[in-house]
Amino acid sequence: MANRSTHSAYAISAPAGLELDRVEMLELHYFMQLNRRLENRLGHLYRQNQVVGGLYSSLGQEACSVGSAYALEDGDFVGPMIRNLGAVLVRGVRPLDVVAQYCARAIGPTRGKDQNLHFGWVERGLIAPISVVGALIPVMAGVALEMKLHGKAQVALTYIGDGGMSTTDFHEGLNFAAVHKLPLILIVENNGYAYSTPTSRQAAVPDLAVRARGYGCHGEIADGNDVLAMVDVVRRARERCAAGAGPVMVEAKTFRRKGHAEHDDAGYVPAALRAEWERRDPLDAFRRFLLEEMDVAAADLDDIERKADEEVERSVEEALAAPFPDASIAREDVYA
């Protein structure tokens, strides 16, 4: 079960049987730190009016994105949502690409034509997020259908929030995937709120993962703030899917510690609830795990964090120096 007692310090441990070496663990640390530091810096740029459009933070949910994407293999496909910057970084998108995209520069993945994480990168196995929450599920079921039809031992993975689970597309897409036993992994990121709607007003069940049974697919609950648990659960899901056992739904219990987007102060979230989840910070917990359980030197972790900061700063400098798109390209890329 995901929710451990919160009166004592929140601690994570390595799941039994999880094979991750030291180098891989430090890589997870790097990606989570990069995720947070990049978003933090984007928050500054947003306040400086350098970001064009909205900014959606995954503060407190980094372990979910990073761990789930890290468990995938080359050739797998990911359809991230707005809060899955970590997954995008793990798939090899550079912070420079991300900053340029947020700041609408011509060197960004959509050449300054779309905002935030609304871009895909097929060569990196990334399908562009769709703003209409839930719509990615049937799309990713289609990606998984292609894998099945061509006998590929690959998987498609996508995310949905607790709110997105109430949509038409969630139901139709997951049912289709289940009936056809498609290799689809659906990560339900239950972050407590769909904009201002708490999960208790979204569903009449405490665990959203219970819905998996209603489709005939395997469901699991994982601690979404524990990066090792996320790697473990998605690796096991991947094995199931690639073996032809049909889709897997993983409910990652986590919490959205900022507003829906940068413009939302989330005054509707009780302060005590937010404080409780601050104590369960996924980055702090993993850092403690590396120091205490893996005997990693604090200096090594500091180096990694500094490296992430430097990467972010370099990216910001380079992105802001790049031009906005030229009006002459407006009609390019509209059709294939």
Add this chain to the structure above:
Amino acid sequence: MPEKTVAGKGSDRTVEVPVEARLKMLHYMKLVREIEDRIERKLYRQGKIVGGVYVGRGQEAISVGTAIHMVKDDVVAPSHRDMGVFLMRGVTPRRIIAQYMGRAAGLTKGRDGNMHMGDMDYNVIAFVSHLADNVPVSAGVALAFKMRGEKLVCLCYHGEGATSRGDWHEGINLASVHKLPVVYFINNNSYAYSTPTSLQYAIEDVASRAEGYGMPWEVADGNDIIAVYGAAKRAIDRARAGGGPSLVEYKTFRMTGHSAHDDAGYVPPELFEEWKRRDPIVRFENALIEEEAITPARIEEMQRECVAIIDDAVDWAEQQPYPDPADVTKGVYYDEG
């Protein structure tokens, strides 16, 4: 290969059904069969029906055994195989036949065909062709009951194919989050047009999805009216007492094609044979005779009464005029009076 549907699974037949209610249900099941047979096998083939014909042959127990529990001010949203709902609510066979013939006396005044009809005088919501659309509509009706503090229930019917639709999920979820007084009946007749249940969902009982919504659910033999009656009673009583929505699945079989133009060549003939032996009317008649609640002679008489009612309805409907073209703009928006 289409999977075999197990009839009778989980049926709870312990409910007490007064003799008067039993005889009433037998009458209505026979009346449903007679009116649908007349429409599908005679009037449609004589070219007297305007548009398509969808019947619920073999599924009569479901609409009759559920609608019998309604009180006057309850609201019902039937699907296209629930003729029994209309008849039990008091819509006359005359007006139903007129509806099928496109006459001005039909429920839609000749503007729409077949089961696409409703009548708020009887609290029957018109069927929406987009299957499962009546699921959120019914949740809305039940929300009104709840907000007004009324002890009323909305009954909503759909097939197993409709459970794959997004509005089914959205409507059921809304009803469960707000604990609304609505009962959803899944008429699981084994085929959604030509799609067998094995290609519709990957679970045994589609009603078990209720667990994902925190809702009670039950599966019953849809060809056994006592089981239908009991499952409906439990769910409706619960909704009326403030216990929220339920999902009730009736396993049955569509003894025709999807509609009168579909020969259902995709259905293995042995399935029809198997389900013919479970005919809900014949089963119920035999049980009633065995219990000495009715005599074979009275059943024959009841049949003649149903035939006479439908004969009268057809004669009446045929004399009704088609709609006046001058009225074509009426009824598009709400008309006063």
